[in-house]
Amino acid sequence: MNYLKIFSPATVANVSCGFDSLGFAVDAVGDEMTFTKTAEKGVKITEITGANLPYEIDKNAAGAVVQKMLLEANADFGISMTIHKGFSPGSGLGSSAASAAGAAFGANQFLENRFSELELTKFAMFGEEVACGSQIADNVAAATYGGFILVRSYHPLEIIKLPVPNELRLVAIHPQIEIKTKDAREVLPTKIPLKDAVTQWANVGGLIAGLYSENYELIGHSLVDIIVEPARKNLIPYFDVVKQNAINAGALGAGISGSGPTIFALCKGDETAQKVFDAIKNNYKNTGIEATAFISKVNNEGIKILEKK
Amino acid sequence: MNYLKIFSPATVANVSCGFDSLGFAVDAVGDEMTFTKTAEKGVKITEITGANLPYEIDKNAAGAVVQKMLLEANADFGISMTIHKGFSPGSGLGSSAASAAGAAFGANQFLENRFSELELTKFAMFGEEVACGSQIADNVAAATYGGFILVRSYHPLEIIKLPVPNELRLVAIHPQIEIKTKDAREVLPTKIPLKDAVTQWANVGGLIAGLYSENYELIGHSLVDIIVEPARKNLIPYFDVVKQNAINAGALGAGISGSGPTIFALCKGDETAQKVFDAIKNNYKNTGIEATAFISKVNNEGIKILEKK
Numbered sequence: 001m002n003y004l005k006i007f008s009p010a011t012v013a014n015v016s017c018g019f020d021s022l023g024f025a026v027d028a029v030g031d032e033m034t035f036t037k038t039a040e041k042g043v044k045i046t047e048i049t050g051a052n053l054p055y056e057i058d059k060n061a062a063g064a065v066v067q068k069m070l071l072e073a074n075a076d077f078g079i080s081m082t083i084h085k086g087f088s089p090g091s092g093l094g095s096s097a098a099s100a101a102g103a104a105f106g107a108n109q110f111l112e113n114r115f116s117e118l119e120l121t122k123f124a125m126f127g128e129e130v131a132c133g134s135q136i137a138d139n140v141a142a143a144t145y146g147g148f149i150l151v152r153s154y155h156p157l158e159i160i161k162l163p164v165p166n167e168l169r170l171v172a173i174h175p176q177i178e179i180k181t182k183d184a185r186e187v188l189p190t191k192i193p194l195k196d197a198v199t200q201w202a203n204v205g206g207l208i209a210g211l212y213s214e215n216y217e218l219i220g221h222s223l224v225d226i227i228v229e230p231a232r233k234n235l236i237p238y239f240d241v242v243k244q245n246a247i248n249a250g251a252l253g254a255g256i257s258g259s260g261p262t263i264f265a266l267c268k269g270d271e272t273a274q275k276v277f278d279a280i281k282n283n284y285k286n287t288g289i290e291a292t293a294f295i296s297k298v299n300n301e302g303i304k305i306l307e308k309k
Numbered sequence: 310m311n312y313l314k315i316f317s318p319a320t321v322a323n324v325s326c327g328f329d330s331l332g333f334a335v336d337a338v339g340d341e342m343t344f345t346k347t348a349e350k351g352v353k354i355t356e357i358t359g360a361n362l363p364y365e366i367d368k369n370a371a372g373a374v375v376q377k378m379l380l381e382a383n384a385d386f387g388i389s390m391t392i393h394k395g396f397s398p399g400s401g402l403g404s405s406a407a408s409a410a411g412a413a414f415g416a417n418q419f420l421e422n423r424f425s426e427l428e429l430t431k432f433a434m435f436g437e438e439v440a441c442g443s444q445i446a447d448n449v450a451a452a453t454y455g456g457f458i459l460v461r462s463y464h465p466l467e468i469i470k471l472p473v474p475n476e477l478r479l480v481a482i483h484p485q486i487e488i489k490t491k492d493a494r495e496v497l498p499t500k501i502p503l504k505d506a507v508t509q510w511a512n513v514g515g516l517i518a519g520l521y522s523e524n525y526e527l528i529g530h531s532l533v534d535i536i537v538e539p540a541r542k543n544l545i546p547y548f549d550v551v552k553q554n555a556i557n558a559g560a561l562g563a564g565i566s567g568s569g570p571t572i573f574a575l576c577k578g579d580e581t582a583q584k585v586f587d588a589i590k591n592n593y594k595n596t597g598i599e600a601t602a603f604i605s606k607v608n609n610e611g612i613k614i615l616e617k618k
Contacts, residue, residue, distance in 0.1 A: 202330040
């Protein structure tokens, strides 16, 4: 194989109650990346479209991951890449994670798949660090494994792939405002009441039980975040209105994707998803804030190969 | 039916990471209770063995539950009860819960099973309040539903029955010291670091995923409590020694049952359970503390009918 083209999905992390623990992959939105084997060692990025990202390998999430993997595998060849962003950095949909996880997956294809999904997740976390300054796992694990994932532990890293009920649909709206990661972190409480933590972990338990038992009602009841959402929603104009409109239109629940500003809603079935989409797609009209909305299945396969030769 | 004899199980609540949320029912230990229909209205307790508990209906967890149910159902008959405690109050194994849940189940049999398991849990919670001063759900729900349960929410009450992997076994040891409920509550932190809460809810998620997927290794990794156990273990002499011995002998994990002092360990299979039992059964020898240990399956059926006529 000399050439590979892949789709690497957007991801929703911090799924309501599951702050820093639960994420899932998106089917309809993501990046396209190509990888071409070169006789010359080293990594090159020849084209980036859809976002203004650095071409320097050390500063690019995808480039840094591929470089690290080729070095670690002691590869006698190089890789030349192109990155076509299908969604914006800063959306809260795991933009750097899609690039980093896609890069890890792509490089692995040229290395006879020697690395496991867990190892690819670790490489991609290194890419996240290059892009964002910290090794976050939930977005890159969701992109790598597909479906819903639980980051059970960081030390050692343990990722659990959870089942995805067949009719689960995502509706998301991205109001195009900037939320600084620093601000999103600073509004979080450092300490929380034990009783709120109990409420939250009972909801994490309910959400996971709902995914395993395909109990949409339980998923809906459990999609509640009493800790992070109340702190962060003030960074997202009209969050409460959008969330309420989604729920009124039949969504199981709604919340902040990642650290925002994208707002996501989970729904049962295409028909309800369409209603929820219709109910929220114009919520930012006349507010002076541009917004784009989409409907998607949950992507259960993770990164997909589009072409290889 | 004029006569009913039942077994109502002991229960382990606060299962490691699942403080106030996760419980399960025990197969080998519990109470026996009898119920006899009487023409005269009202409730009587004619015999209590195995523990020193009040015969006054208003002060007895079981008596108060049956009285409330007969009143609510406007029953034209009464019930006379006997209670034979198979384990001690104050053990941390849900003694009042066994009585209260057993009472609710028994009375329901004479009321044509008009009340659902959720309603029975609510009645039994009233019994818990009579005995302990607060309406706790995890023990009574585990006794009522059997198996592993998640208290997903208190308002409204929502109980989720979780699957029990076939080879899951319990080993427990009850050092006969008294822990006052007040002390057990007072040592708890009122606030906890958000990052510890995240670790804890990731473990709750892992434990529930492990139960659904029969992944004993994952169950073991997830049986970790970094919040309540560190605060409460100092109330239980030799806790660390017993826990370490259990884990060294092959237990998946170990923790405090309820608010103690019973220490429980979960194991995969009878052989390992026997090794763990052997490793901990004499841990209180020569300490001046009496202790009793037992092995049990997880009871997946809840309360069982032993005889009816």
